[in-house]
């Protein structure tokens with residue numbers, strides 16, 4: 001369970017991110033224990049959090065990286081990740097980003113359209129290189145998650161639709177500077193049921209059977225990420241059930257001999273190790289409500305405003321045994337700048353420290369400087 005060092009917090013300017021690197025290490029250890037076979041490769045989805053201290057721990061544990069921009073490829077290389085453990089996805093890769101990947105010999109481009117394949121072929125040819133690619137297939141599997149973070153449905157912008165896959169595979173075959181490694185999938189994020197992953201496995205099996213009958217073999221399958229975390233009970237469930245997750249793939253995916261299996265996990269690795277720590281500036285008595293106005297806003301944590309997400313809110317410093325309902329709101333000039341409505345908290349006063357839990361993934365990395373605010377600092381428990 002994450003312990004909050006309040007003495008250190010008292011000397012640190014709020015708002016800031018607090019990362020429990022011991023929990024991160026325990027999470028990584030659990031993953032390594034759940035996947036001992038050498039054909040399984042876990043790439044950390046760096047989009048979830050690119051804080052250098054976090055990257056250092058993940059790198060030291062031998063993980064690869066999943067990137068979706070040239071900036072992320074640079075961040076991964078700067079953190080010391082080996083290029084041959086970097087995969088690079090994204091629907092809109094710019095020419096310089098493709099060049100960066102080729103110049104550094106990254107392990108695989110996850111290609112999302114025929115048009116992109118042609119540009120990669122063209123740039124690889126100019127450089128006299130071979131680009132290793134996996135085709136990102138849109139498997140039309142419903143992830144049962146928030147519509148903003150579901151990615152595998154047919155009408156989604158991501159991936160190559162099943163109808164067009166044959167023609168893109170053929171195009172790979174006739175592109176001299178392209179080496180087709182396999183297929184890539186990602187159905188969405190914050191998936192808390194196991195069934196969507198089972199359906200994904202079935203879809204992969206169908207496709208493998210189909211292409212095998214045509215004599216096409218893939219050396220690798222990438223099933224993306226998406227495993228969810230328990231936002232309501234971060235202390236009870238600090239580490240997701242990785243054993244159940246990986247064993248779903250082990251049971252349902254019919255891998256061919258020698259085939260490599262790749263995962264791209266973001267939230268499930270870093271989500272629970274981070275909290276946003278903020279200070280109560282004012283308690284404002286409304287007509288029918290009390291507002292706890294805190295010094296963090298959606299500039300530091302945008303998930304509640306953008307996805308109606310809820311992060312558990314805790315008053316770390318109140319000693320009161322009485323509770324009240326508070327709307328916990330930030331200082332940004334927009335009504336969506338609200339972390340919680342009618343939150344039951346102990347009597348809360350100016351100066352109290354509040355933790356917004358489970359903010360390690362898609363928190364700090366999505367921070368903005370709207371209202372000319374400063375980007376948050378971060379501190380660590382090691």
Ligand code: LLP
Nearest residue numbers: 045186189190225226227264265266267362
């Ligand atoms: N692979 C691909 C191709 C992805 O697009 C993503 C996430 C991942 C892997 C990692 O997914 P994860 O294991 O973290 O679920 N900002 C949103 C989440 C966006 C996820 C985008 N793609 C949020 O705060 O909920």
